[in-house]
Amino acid sequence: MNNDVKATARPIRLVQITDCHLGQYTGEELLGLDTDESMQDVVDLVKQEQSRVDYILATGDIASGGQPGAYQRFLKTYMSQLPHPMAWLPGNHDLPSEMEKAAGRKLDKLVELDNWLIILLESQVDGSEYGDLSEAELAFLQQALEQNPDHHILVCLHHQPVKVGCAWIDQYQVRSADQFFAIIDKHPQVQAIVWGHVHQDFSRERNGVQLMASPSTCVQFKPMSDEFAVDTVMPGYRWFDLHADGRIETGVSRVAEKAYGIDFASSGY
Numbered sequence: 507m508n509n510d511v512k513a514t515a516r517p518i519r520l521v522q523i524t525d526c527h528l529g530q531y532t533g534e535e536l537l538g539l540d541t542d543e544s545m546q547d548v549v550d551l552v553k554q555e556q557s558r559v560d561y562i563l564a565t566g567d568i569a570s571g572g573q574p575g576a577y578q579r580f581l582k583t584y585m586s587q588l589p590h591p592m593a594w595l596p597g598n599h600d601l602p603s604e605m606e607k608a609a610g611r612k613l614d615k616l617v618e619l620d621n622w623l624i625i626l627l628e629s630q631v632d633g634s635e636y637g638d639l640s641e642a643e644l645a646f647l648q649q650a651l652e653q654n655p656d657h658h659i660l661v662c663l664h665h666q667p668v669k670v671g672c673a674w675i676d677q678y679q680v681r682s683a684d685q686f687f688a689i690i691d692k693h694p695q696v697q698a699i700v701w702g703h704v705h706q707d708f709s710r711e712r713n714g715v716q717l718m719a720s721p722s723t724c725v726q727f728k729p730m731s732d733e734f735a736v737d738t739v740m741p742g743y744r745w746f747d748l749h750a751d752g753r754i755e756t757g758v759s760r761v762a763e764k765a766y767g768i769d770f771a772s773s774g775y
Contacts, residue, residue, distance in 0.1 A: 517747035517755070518619050519558055520660075521588075523548065524565040524702030524743075525722035527599065528580055530573035537736060538769040541570070541724045542579070544741045547761045548723040549584050552743060555759055559590045561619060565702035565720070566597025566630075566664030568605070577608035593617050595626045597664040597703060598635050598678075602628070616650060622748050623657040625650050629665040629680055629701075636678040637665025637703070644685055651693040658752040659696040666701050668717060670708045673732040678703070690715065697752050700744075706737065707744075707758045720744035721758060725768060725775075734774045740764060 526545050527536045534541060552559070562585070569576035585592055593614040596602045606612055617624040627647060629637035639647070651659065667683045669676040680686060690696050691713060698716040705727040708719035721742035728735035742760035749755070 515750070517749045518560045518622060519556070520561050520563055520746040520748065521552055521556060521559050521590075522563045522565060522700060522702075522720050522744040522746070523552075523723060524720050525567040525597065525705055525724065526564075526576075526580065527567055527570040527722070527724050528573075528576035529570050530575040532579065534570065536570065537725050537772050537775055539725050539766045544724045544761070544766065545580075545584055547764070548741050548743055549587050551759060551761055552588060556745065559588065561617065561624075562588060562590050562592040563624070563626075563662055563700070564592065564594035565662055565700065566595055567599045567702060567722075568594065568597070569600055571599055572601030572604055574604050574608065577605050581608055591617075593624070593626055595662060595664060596628060596630045598630055598637070600630065602630070615646070618657070619748070621657055621750055622660060623650070623654050624660045624662060627661065627663040629663045637663070637680040639663075639680060639682045639686055644682065644689060647686070648689045651689065651696070655693075655695060657695060658748070659693070660746075660748065660754075661690070661696060661699045663699075663701050665703050666708075666719060667699060668710070668712070670704050670706070670719060671730045672704065672706075672727065674734050675704055675727065687712075695752075698746075698754055700746075707742075709756075716754060716756075718744065718756065721760060734772070736768060736770045736772055738770065 726737040
């Protein structure tokens with residue numbers, strides 16, 4: 507368990523960064539957008555807006571295809587500008603083994619911050635776009651919840667466990683979502699579930715638990731689209747304030763309007 511933040515009366519400030527799609531080399535593009543350029547723009551925005559950050563969560567698809575250079579650059583070029591404790595988890599475009607090599611250690615699964623516990627789950631399925639949680643991963647979640655009844659819980663994963671309203675990407679949601687929520691529903695200390703993957707801002711409540719997805723640091727997908735569609739809104743990130751009583755305040759911030767050269771007419775990627 508990683509515990510890097512000392513007890514404090516103030517809320518814990520988290521920053522979520524997701525779906526960076528960095529290539530092996532600087533300047534590679536996704537749908538016409540230089541993903542290094544947009545990543546730097548988001549990092550600059552975080553530095554400008556966040557005078558205090560307690561922890562950074564990177565929720566997958568750091569790389570466009572598991573390239574070692576993407577992870578090295580993410581850590582050494584970008585996260586070095588945000589010198590805060592950080593945990594990351596793999597998305598469907600990532601290779602966990604390369605992430606661990608770049609970081610020089612295993613991926614964090616539990617992060618304890620005061621009376622909060624962050625649980626990081628792997629929803630990646632090798633060679634597949636869709637998400638799933640293995641029996642072992644579900645057992646890990648249940649054990650973590652059972653052993654921490656007095657902590658407020660934030661659960662993080664890459665794939666969406668609920669439909670977000672985009673038929674083309676909702677086919678890739680977590681396939682074991684029913685089993686996942688059966689565990690969540692038995693543990694009232696779970697306050698929120700957070701993910702990436704969908705490249706859009708999403709917020710809903712289910713049985714008193716906040717469900718949230720966050721913008722990508724690169725291309726955005728248009729909400730409520732049955733077919734693949736690129737949105738015109740800018741790259742961004744999400745911030746959270748975790749209060750000692752279990753309350754969560756959160757918001758999304760985006761880069762100022764900019765002409766990235768995105769192919770908005772693209773039918774896929």
